Amino acid sequence: MSKKNDDAKRSARERMQVERERQRAADKRKRALIVGGSVVAVLAVAATIGVIVGTNKSNSSNTSWSSVSDKPLKLPTGMTSTVVPYGSNPNAPVLTVYEDFRCPICDQVEGKLGATMQQMADAGQIRIDYHIASFLDKNLGGNGSKYAANAAACAQDAGKFKAFHDVLYANQPDETNDKFGKNSYLLELAGKVDGLRSPTFDACVNDLTYAPWVKASQEDFNNAKVAGQKVTGTPTIALNDQKVQYVANNQVMSPDAFKAQLEGIIAQTPKS
Amino acid sequence: MNAAIAARPAGGSTVRRALPWIGLVVRLGLAAVWTFAGWEKATNPAQAAQAVRAFDVLPESLVEPVGYALPYLELGLAALLIIGLGTRIVAGISALLLLVFIAGISQAWARGLAIDCGCFGGGGPIAPDQTKYLQEILRDIGFLAMAGWLLFFPRTRFSADAWLAIEDDDTH
Known part of the structure; x- marks a missing residue:
């Protein structure tokens, strides 16, 4: 009886452990996704700024010439x-x-x-x-x-x-x-x-x-x-x-x- | 015998404890490289574009967008490295970018184009006796090694990554 009880407790604990493990893995994935997403977003924004700044700069320095x-x-x-x-x-x-x-x-x-x-x-x-x-x-x-x-x-x-x-x-x-x-x-x-x-x-x-x-x-x-x-x-x-x-x-x-x-x-x- | 066994884990953990510190140095070093490279080019976008043009790889319609975007992309990578966000991904992108640069310089060398790589500003056609392809490639390989280190050991001290993963580290 007491042994059976122990077994049940252990399996419940294991199930909890597995559940927690899964939770943690899901969290980790989410975090990785957020981090990866921010990295890509930052770089995309930086590149876009570069194109805009570069285009403006090269146009403005040559206005009189290009006319x-x-x-x-x-x-x-x-x-x-x-x-x-x-x-x-x-x-x-x-x-x-x-x-x-x-x-x-x-x-x-x-x-x-x-x-x-x-x-x-x-x-x-x-x-x-x-x-x-x-x-x-x-x-x-x-x-x-x-x-x-x-x-x-x-x-x-x-x-x-x-x-x-x-x-x-x-x-x-x-x-x-x-x-x-x-x-x-x-x-x-x-x-x-x-x-x-x-x-x-x-x-x-x-x-x-x-x-x-x-x-x-x-x-x-x-x-x-x-x-x-x-x-x-x-x-x-x-x-x-x-x-x-x-x-x-x-x-x-x-x-x-x-x-x-x-x-x-x-x-x-x-x-x- | 016992002493030897006991010493090994202690030595291992010293190395493990040192890794994030080495990582910090490498991370900030690579950040410095990108900052310098990006800054030199960002201050003169037209020249950066001409440097891209001189490699004679991209079609003319792509030369200017790439030339303009590249310095800011480099500065973006530098910023991410400084705060230590997404270190592994950033290291991967850095490595990829460096490989592209090395390939660009190599093809220019192999084809006998006389250009300055424009890696830190400058760039464009120069006199044939002033090319420094080998130095440029070796330098880029050095930077590539830094990026490679971070790719394999992305955990570094004082990084946004470490801060974001704090609970994770506690339970381990």
Whole structure:
């Protein structure tokens, strides 16, 4: 009798235990669900805030630019596409130079190899097509790449793109400094090129007349390919659609080596 | 003989007692990583977007949303790690995100793209001799190890998880 009673008590206790165990498991599941749900909710809210803030920020910093850059495309004088040609012989092998005016490596390349390229173009050995990109504004914040590109296009109208291009690189500010984003500074630099400043030029710079070209040129850059490979950065140099090296031993190569390379490629390509 | 047997559980419980403290350090360390990474990118969303674009994986329509959302997602993960809520889930998401980053850097490396990973702000195309793929990957693997630790030992000191589970711990 007493043993039976004990058994009943024990089984009741066990049942209670099982019940409590189940309760606890259910609680735990519920808690895990609440915690998991809050985690996902917090992250979703954070991501949404990010998209909203990011979209607002990038729109507001570009209002004045986007209002002019969506006007119909007009090419600067002497251009048949978005690239700016330079050289004495329009039928010479084409050296395409992809550059951004704020790109520090472009500055290094221009500083060391610019003169060589210019000599070859002046001598009619090559024609340089400057493909001006302006994506660094997005990378670094600011407007310097775009405004400098616009001013350079204005200089093309005056027939002085190349000279102004060289002045811009010679006075390139630190990568994170948006000095080129001020038209007053660009006009000051334009003063260093003889005969460039004129009321027409100044108005062209201040009105961002070639903003649609700057935008189109960047879009072309986004889709640009050399030998079937996407161009992923500036500077990129190609001769007759063949990629040209400008780095040797972790620095910009010597002008002689660079010139020899270009002449090698020209010698390979059949005359047309 | 007896002493040896007695010593073992004592040693084991020392380790067990130390685990949540190690967990706390790892948790706050990973929180610091996400805070720094998120903050650098959140202050310049356009650059973050360009960094995403440079990996050349996502279609253009997804580049900006992802670039904008990513820093805040990282800050969200940091906040959750600091308060210690859902540590295991957060560690899992962190690990997943780090794996995606490592995969992104590796594919850029393998394809010969010259980019800066933009892991802590920055990013975009750079000169070919300035890429640091190996360092970037090794660093991410270090962070991945932290996330992995929390995935296996999610119980940490001073966490919302511990606070929420207080009754649970009492009965054990």
